[in-house]
């Protein structure tokens with residue numbers, strides 16, 4: 037059967053989806069997607085996967101896609117970052133049987149994307165993008181779609197969208213922020229840009245940005261004329277956003293934890309979800325916040341959830357509708373949006389601090405446990421192990437925010453780093469910067485490092501670039 041295109045693809049394959057959950061590294065995993073679908077989401081994206089790693093690493097494919105295949109999880113779009121037409125298509129061919137379309141991430145504005153040369157940092161490379169989309173359109177059995185950020189100029193954004201459409205892109209998600217609008221500088225997304233793109237192309241368009249509640253969804257559809265609306269942070273803070281409901285936070289937490297029991301994922305994802313879901317209430321119940329940061333098992337997290345529920349219910353029965361003197365939301369136990377303070381609210385530092393706080397909230401739990409370990413943990417809830425000693429190979433690698441500490445200059449886990457070490461490197465993995473190297477500030481060549489074969493130009497933070505910047 038010929039592959040469906042544009043509007044036909046959207047209406048028939050995607051069922052005319054209007055409510056879309058965004059691709060989110062470490063956060064749009066299967067359990068969360070299923071939760072969101074139960075509460076009004078009609079289409080979900082996987083987290084961004086790295087095309088080159090997907091091609092070369094069977095475990096990465098298994099952990100990030102093949103083990104996450106589930107009939108209720110459709111329609112589904114798999115997102116890749118890539119900067120090479122052949123690699124992008126090879127990765128997409130390996131994924132296409134498990135999804136309804138392949139998306140190219142052209143919106144990531146993070147430093148890691150800059151170093152790896154992908155996401156929004158391909159925005160000016162129209163010739164390369166054309167070749168990537170053309171080849172994917174020609175070779176894949178499913179449509180190719182793109183997620184972009186806008187340029188400051190509406191007119192250039194429109195030409196950019198038209199270029200992608202002409203190359204074969206069948207659906208476009210427009211995040212109405214420029215690549216400079218990130219972190220505390222995020223600000224509002226421009227629906228004007230999105231509206232102009234919508235008018236200028238003949239493929240379906242999804243709008244992304246400024247969506248915090250169902251009224252925003254409806255307003256966005258009306259004001260921009262787009263086919264669907266995508267939400268990331270709004271969905272993380274209230275997965276029932278598309279239903280127009282604001283349930284009690286423990287209700288959705290319990291439902292999510294049940295889904296995680298059925299479809300295990302790293303504990304760090306679960307923790308990060310609960311930090312966001314419970315954002316407001318954890319400011320009141322600080323002690324539970326600390327407990328959530330500390331617990332090491334899913335059942336431990338479930339116990340914190342139960343305690344949070346009891347405390348909130350007690351508080352509700354005590355309050356009798358009287359508003360306490362506090363800046364916090366009155367009903368802090370209700371799922372609700374978190375509005376990041378902008379740079380102008382308070383000092384510049386205050387903005388930086390709040391971003392930092394947000395990052396810490398996400399990263400406070402950076403220990404990452406492999407899915408197998410997670411399953412083992414579910415079977416042996418009393419077994420303890422120190423996750424700080426292990427890092428999942430790729431989960432923070434392309435992540436939002438990235439981890440800190442003694443990291444491999446290729447961002448590999450310690451085990452992979454050792455394997456990649458050349459004979460010139462010692463067994464502890466000299467690709468990790470030691471204190472001495474840091475203090476010496478010496479170059480890779482001085483340390484006897486050689487560029488490993490696999491680290492091609494597409495590898496995020498290729499050798500010369502990363503070693504150059506990390507060790508120089």
Ligand SMILES: Cc1cc2nc3c(=O)[nH]c(=O)nc-3n(C[C@H](O)[C@H](O)[C@H](O)COP(=O)(O)O)c2cc1C
Pocket residue numbers: 058059060061062063082083084115141142143144183211244245246247266267268269270436
């Ligand atoms: C935790 C997190 C992870 C994200 N990961 C991705 C990703 O993998 N791919 C992508 O294209 N965008 C990613 N984004 C960006 C979102 O998809 C979205 O474009 C952005 O957050 C703006 O939407 P919002 O205003 O609804 O949050 C991520 C955002 C967040 C908050």
